Amino acid sequence: MHxxxxxxxxxxxxxxxxxLPLWYNAAMGRSAVGPTLQYPEGESQxxxxxxxxxxxxxxxxxxxxxxxxxxxxxxxxxxxxxTREKSLTNTCLGCxxxxxxFCIKCHDYAGVKPYCWDCHIEPERD
Amino acid sequence: xxxxxxxxAVGVLIALGYLGGQxxxxxxxxxxVIPYAxxxxxxxxxxxxxxxxxxSPVPFRIPTTCGQETTLPWIKSSTLDNPHTTLxxxxxxxxxxxxxxxxxxxxxxxxxxxxxxxxxxxVYLWAAGLAFHWSFLIIFIxxxxxxxxxxxxxxxxxxYVDGFMQIGVPVLYLTDLFLVAGLTFLFIRRxxxxxxxYISQAAxxxxxxxxxxVALTGIWMRHFxxxxxxxxxxxxxxxxxxxxxxxxxxxxxxxMHLILVCSLFAYFPFSKLMHMAGVFLSPTRNLAxxxxxVRHVNPWNPEVEVHTYAxxxxxxxxxxxxxxxxxxxx
Numbered sequence: 001m002h003x004x005x006x007x008x009x010x011x012x013x014x015x016x017x018x019x020l021p022l023w024y025n026a027a028m029g030r031s032a033v034g035p036t037l038q039y040p041e042g043e044s045q046x047x048x049x050x051x052x053x054x055x056x057x058x059x060x061x062x063x064x065x066x067x068x069x070x071x072x073x074x075x076x077x078x079x080x081x082x083t084r085e086k087s088l089t090n091t092c093l094g095c096x097x098x099x100x101x102f103c104i105k106c107h108d109y110a111g112v113k114p115y116c117w118d119c120h121i122e123p124e125r126d
Numbered sequence: 127x128x129x130x131x132x133x134x135a136v137g138v139l140i141a142l143g144y145l146g147g148q149x150x151x152x153x154x155x156x157x158x159v160i161p162y163a164x165x166x167x168x169x170x171x172x173x174x175x176x177x178x179x180x181x182s183p184v185p186f187r188i189p190t191t192c193g194q195e196t197t198l199p200w201i202k203s204s205t206l207d208n209p210h211t212t213l214x215x216x217x218x219x220x221x222x223x224x225x226x227x228x229x230x231x232x233x234x235x236x237x238x239x240x241x242x243x244x245x246x247x248x249v250y251l252w253a254a255g256l257a258f259h260w261s262f263l264i265i266f267i268x269x270x271x272x273x274x275x276x277x278x279x280x281x282x283x284x285x286y287v288d289g290f291m292q293i294g295v296p297v298l299y300l301t302d303l304f305l306v307a308g309l310t311f312l313f314i315r316r317x318x319x320x321x322x323x324y325i326s327q328a329a330x331x332x333x334x335x336x337x338x339x340v341a342l343t344g345i346w347m348r349h350f351x352x353x354x355x356x357x358x359x360x361x362x363x364x365x366x367x368x369x370x371x372x373x374x375x376x377x378x379x380x381x382m383h384l385i386l387v388c389s390l391f392a393y394f395p396f397s398k399l400m401h402m403a404g405v406f407l408s409p410t411r412n413l414a415x416x417x418x419x420v421r422h423v424n425p426w427n428p429e430v431e432v433h434t435y436a437x438x439x440x441x442x443x444x445x446x447x448x449x450x451x452x453x454x455x456x
Contacts, residue, residue, distance in 0.1 A: 001180045010406060011176055018169065021273035021366040030275040032363035032371070034356040051375075055352030058295040110355045111271030111282060115292065 035105035040095035047078060047091075058114065061088060088120055097123075129317065132331035136339045136386070143385035147378030156381050157361055157372040164388035171395025176403050185424045189415035192231065197418070210416045222411050226252055226259075251315065258308030261301040262337070264288065265344075268299075272362040294349070302345055309338045333399055336390055343383040353377035 001007070016023075046053050047060070064086040067073040076084045084091050096102040099122055107114060146156025189195075193204020205214045206221065221227040234248040268284055271277045289297035313334045316326045347353055357373035358380055364370040394400065406412065439446065439454060446453060 001177060002183050003180060007176065007180045007407075011173060014403075015169065015173075021270060024274050024278075025363070025367050028275065032275075032360055032367045032369050034360045051354075054354055054356075054375075062295045106356050108277075109275065110359055111277035111285065112296075112355075113282060113286065 035109050037105060038098070038101040040097070043095050045078075045080070046095075047076065047084060061092075061116070064088075088116060089123055093123055128326060128328040129331045131328045132335050135328075135332060136335045139336075139385050139389050140339060140343070140382045143382035144378050146385060147376075147381030153372045153381075154370075156385060157376070158365065158370040160388050161365055161384065162370075164391040168391040168394050172400070172403060175395050175400055176407070179404070179407055183425070184409045184413070185426075186422050187413045187415055187417050188409045189413070189417065190410040191415060195415055195418070208415050210414050210419060212414060215412060215414045219406070219412055222408070223405055226255055228411070229255060250311070254308045254311040254315075257304045258312060261305035261308065264301045265299075265305060265341075268301075272359045273366050275359075275363060296348055298349070302341065302348075305341050306338070306345070309334060309341065313338065329398060333390075333393070333397060336386060336393070340383065340386045340390060343379065343386060347379045347383055351377070351379045353380045 048056065053060075064076070065088075068086040074086055076086050078084055093099065103114070103116075106112075143156065146152045146160075189208065191204075191208040193207035194201060195208050196203040196205075196210040203210075205211075206217050209215050209218055218227075229252045230249065232248045232251055233245050236244050236246070238244050264284065268281060268288065271281050271285070274281070285299075288299045288301050291298065291300065313331070316322050316330060316334075354373065354375035354377070357375040360371060360373050361376055361380075364372075390399075394402075436454065443453070
């Protein structure tokens with residue numbers, strides 16, 4: 001092997017970089033398992049089934065914002081016939097009151113920073 | 127033919143991924159076994175190939191110069207395009223690796239009325255290549271959010287800048303756009319010109335279509351057919367912490383994305399994609415042009431018995447003196 005003094009350090013640097021998650025996670029010592037959520041007591045039904053909410057909640061919130069703020073359509077009719085207000089603070093946080101126990105858990109785990117809280121504030125609870 | 131074959135190969139891979147996500151017994155194979163195998167093939171193949179290359183000796187400097195060589199002090203030399211120092215070589219390599227400087231010099235030739243040959247600049251290949259490579263690198267690093275817990279701050283910062291326009295939710299990443307645009311250009315470029323199409327092999331089309339497939343399935347999963355992102359991270363974290371698991375909630379679209387990524391990794395060491403490592407070993411780029419300053423001796427030259435003039439003079443000294451021929455020694 002020629003020029004080993006350049007090529008071997010180069011290869012080692014590449015191997016360290018490509019395996020960085022192994023060392024990082026070993027050093028951090030976190031488990032691979034995702035967060036467990038605290039679901040609201042008393043309520044069994046969100047505005048859509050759980051699996052749909054998982055994938056679509058951000059789109060729903062975005063649509064709700066546009067419909068409520070721009071078009072003045074402030075109410076959502078649930079498939080079961082009941083009506084909910086299109087409101088993050090009143091409807092969403094009404095049940096999922098503690099966002100540290102709900103929103104933030106998955107978002108932190110997945111490395112997602114939603115910009116809801118650039119404008120909204122968390123309502124104070126008793 | 128070449129392009130259809132490549133398209134078919136990518137299509138088969140996507141179908142396999144779909145199958146792997148649907149059939150309960152295959153989910154572990156496609157979610158854990160194949161990724162491990164692909165990563166191993168990638169690392170072992172890449173190291174093997176670089177060491178194999180390193181066995182080729184490069185005893186002499188191979189200067190392909192694009193500027194004035196360093197000579198007399200009053201002739202201005204081109205220190206980056208024709209470096210004679212290690213520092214200059216580092217500069218040339220950095221520009222090559224980071225900004226594809228030699229591709230920037232790409233020219234096009236046309237035959238105009240006359241007939242008259244006209245040369246012009248052609249930066250489109252360079253621009254599309256640069257957009258594609260940088261976007262791909264940023265996207266690759268961004269994916270570390272699935273492989274690290276907690277997610278390091280610089281990755282969050284990178285995501286923030288990449289999604290700065292806040293278009294839609296989840297926000298559109300600009301690098302996704304640049305990646306697809308760059309790849310589309312590179313693909314159509316091969317189909318467009320008959321000359322280029324004639325010299326294009328399946329090995330040229332396949333990587334382009336494969337990476338395009340990776341990008342499109344990824345974008346599809348992010349913006350259209352959503353899958354459980356927490357489950358995806360659990361799967362990815364399971365791989366890098368050696369506690370593999372395949373959560374039920376991870377959908378088929380993810381398995382299509384994953385099989386394409388695994389194919390890319392496994393295919394990498396055996397393909398033209400190895401230019402990632404090869405660019406660092408380019409003798410025309412990484413050697414200083416110091417042939418006129420340093421004597422480079424071929425290390426495997428056989429020992430040659432030489433009889434120097436000094437030795438010859440010593441041998442015939444008395445005869446030279448007798449003939450009154452002046453000696454070098456005096």
